[in-house]
Amino acid sequence: MGGARALLVLSLIAFFLMASSFATSKKTVGIYELKKGNFSVKITNWGATILSVVLPDSKGNLADIVLGYEGLRPYFNETTYFGALLGRVAGRISGARFVLNGIVYRLYPNDGTSSIHGGHRGFSFVIWTVKEIVYGEFPYIKLYYYSFDKEQGFPGDLDIYVTYKISGNYELSVTMEATPRTKATPVNLSHHPYWNLGGHNSGTILSNKVQIFASHFTPLNKILIPNGTISSVSGTPFDFRTPHTVESRINQVEGGYNLYYVVDGHGMRKFAVVKDEKTGRAMELWANQPAMVFYTSFYLDNVKGKGGAVYGSCAALCLETGGFEDSVNRPEFPSIIVNPAELYRHEMLYKFSF
Numbered sequence: 347m348g349g350a351r352a353l354l355v356l357s358l359i360a361f362f363l364m365a366s367s368f369a370t371s372k373k374t375v376g377i378y379e380l381k382k383g384n385f386s387v388k389i390t391n392w393g394a395t396i397l398s399v400v401l402p403d404s405k406g407n408l409a410d411i412v413l414g415y416e417g418l419r420p421y422f423n424e425t426t427y428f429g430a431l432l433g434r435v436a437g438r439i440s441g442a443r444f445v446l447n448g449i450v451y452r453l454y455p456n457d458g459t460s461s462i463h464g465g466h467r468g469f470s471f472v473i474w475t476v477k478e479i480v481y482g483e484f485p486y487i488k489l490y491y492y493s494f495d496k497e498q499g500f501p502g503d504l505d506i507y508v509t510y511k512i513s514g515n516y517e518l519s520v521t522m523e524a525t526p527r528t529k530a531t532p533v534n535l536s537h538h539p540y541w542n543l544g545g546h547n548s549g550t551i552l553s554n555k556v557q558i559f560a561s562h563f564t565p566l567n568k569i570l571i572p573n574g575t576i577s578s579v580s581g582t583p584f585d586f587r588t589p590h591t592v593e594s595r596i597n598q599v600e601g602g603y604n605l606y607y608v609v610d611g612h613g614m615r616k617f618a619v620v621k622d623e624k625t626g627r628a629m630e631l632w633a634n635q636p637a638m639v640f641y642t643s644f645y646l647d648n649v650k651g652k653g654g655a656v657y658g659s660c661a662a663l664c665l666e667t668g669g670f671e672d673s674v675n676r677p678e679f680p681s682i683i684v685n686p687a688e689l690y691r692h693e694m695l696y697k698f699s700f
């Protein structure tokens with residue numbers, strides 16, 4: 347573990363699993379730090395979760411810009427998904443079921459009649475194995491999870507790798523890869539940090555300026571499932587093709603922003619830019635996926651967070667890249683089925699400045 351030690355194991359907790367579905371295995375949950383200059387990212391292998399992202403503002407003041415809990419314990423059972431990695435299928439699956447190759451697969455209905463974020467014990471609620479930690483100029487951590495056949499109702503064994511890497515000055519890349527061993531399965535992983543560029547405890551994100559490179563969105567029905575139409579953002583409060591503050595039109599949107607954008611273009615490209623004028627901090631998000639959820643956390647209800655912070659409505663915004671919502675039940679949307687030995691690869695890149 348010599349060298350620059352950019353990556354430190356801050357603490358280790360022996361964690362004895364009680365849940366019968368996890369059998370009698372004993373695994374270790376730790377907190378790991380990737381660090382380059384004044385940029386620090388802390389990650390735990392519990393759920394492959396991001397715990398903190400610290401960087402300066404234009405005056406040199408450091409702040410942690412993602413919401414999170416104090417200590418690890420709340421992450422074991424809370425369902426706000428602070429900093430979480432989502433899977434096997436992020437987002438909602440209507441009716442908590444789908445049909446693949448003539449077989450009906452039933453999932454956990456953990457969001458009314460829908461299944462959300464992989465079921466009630468999705469990838470955010472499992473212990474990942476630390477495969478690799480590398481120090482030096484571009485530190486990274488590679489986490490691995492083996493998802494067994496029928497886990498949460500999904501078909502087939504699946505090997506999943508997630509790599510968090512400081513890939514440049516104030517740049518964090520997230521690479522999610524998955525390969526089924528024997529059976530075709532739907533896969534769409536996503537990443538769910540709650541960002542507040544002013545600092546996790548700085549109030550709301552309403553004055554943030556947001557730009558989203560999307561000309562279309564998928565309207566949702568009452569239970570937040572796409573209704574089948576792909577609509578133009580033109581002339582709607584959802585049009586962020588030029589920068590707008592969140593607050594400028596949010597009162598025209600019931601419950602704040604929580605919608606699926608079809609992002610223009612293909613391949614690795616810029617999805618969004620968020621700027622906090624007060625601190626000068628900005629974040630660009632790049633990804634190689636077709637769609638992105640924009641969520642302004644309207645329903646955060648005084649959640650107790652890190653260092654005594656209390657997170658209220660609109661304390662953060664989420665930008666979740668991935669496939670289309672409910673595409674397993676929508677033949678008209680691009681498929682998320684991955685076949686045995688095929689590689690699913692989802693890349694994200696966050697570029698921060700101040």
Ligand SMILES: *[C@@H]1O[C@H](CO)[C@@H](O)[C@H](O)[C@H]1NC(C)=O
Nearest residue numbers: 382383384402405406407408
């Ligand atoms: C880190 O921040 C301190 C205080 O703002 C500053 O003096 C120092 O130059 C910064 N270091 C780097 C590598 O940016």
Ligand SMILES: *[C@@H]1O[C@H](CO)[C@@H](O)[C@H](O)[C@H]1NC(C)=O
Nearest residue numbers: 419420421422423424425426
């Ligand atoms: C999580 O567990 C703690 C301690 O056991 C409990 O106080 C809390 O209510 C639980 N939270 C949820 C959302 O179930």
Ligand SMILES: *[C@@H]1O[C@H](CO)[C@@H](O)[C@H](O)[C@H]1NC(C)=O
Nearest residue numbers: 565566567572573574575577
């Ligand atoms: C979906 O919702 C949009 C916006 O409310 C509406 O214009 C469209 O007609 C709806 N499509 C269907 C198929 O219900």
Ligand SMILES: CC(=O)N[C@H]1CO[C@H](CO)[C@@H](O)[C@@H]1O
Nearest residue numbers: 669670673680681682683690
């Ligand atoms: C590997 C894979 O199938 N990924 C898919 C995730 O979802 C989007 C949209 O449904 C597809 O375009 C990707 O190919």
